[in-house]
Amino acid sequence: MRMLLKARVDTEKGNELIESGRMGDVLSSIIQRLQPEAAYFTPERGHRSCLLIFDMDDPSQMVPLTEPFFSQMGAEVTVQPAMNLEDVQRGMAAVKS
Template identity: 45%
Template sequence: MRVMLRAHMDTVATNESIRTGGLPQAIQTLMERVRPEAAYFGLHEGVRSCWIVFDLQDSSLMPSLMEDLFLEFNAEVEVAPVMNAEDLAKGLAAMKSSP
């Protein structure tokens, strides 16, 4: 299932990780694990944030994929199912054909 992970990372924790060189490595490891369709990084509500869209094969993978965000960056993490335009069109077409 296509999902979007949104993480807001604690400033103090990410500052320290930048100083030690850990942030780039942690992001690279996450990208290798999830093989994202898209990934964006920026500020949201005044903190470093990321939005990553990827295919979550099984919900049991969530702890292993996301635990580093909690442990290393005190991140607030949300994961939600999302659709692209093609998925939405397919879903809307299916609604028209149902009674």
């Protein structure tokens, strides 16, 4: 299932990762693990944030996929199902039937 993961990084932990030169490595590791179809990085409400669209086959994957955000970045994380236009159109066709 296509999922949207949003992570808002704790400012102090983010600063530590940047100052130590580890932020790039942490992000690369997460991207390699998730293999997202899209990845966006933006400030949100005064915090470094990222939005990742990825496929999740099994809900148990949520633990290893989100843990680096919690343990290494002190991030607030939300994960929710997401649809693209094609998905919405298929869903609407099913409603009409």
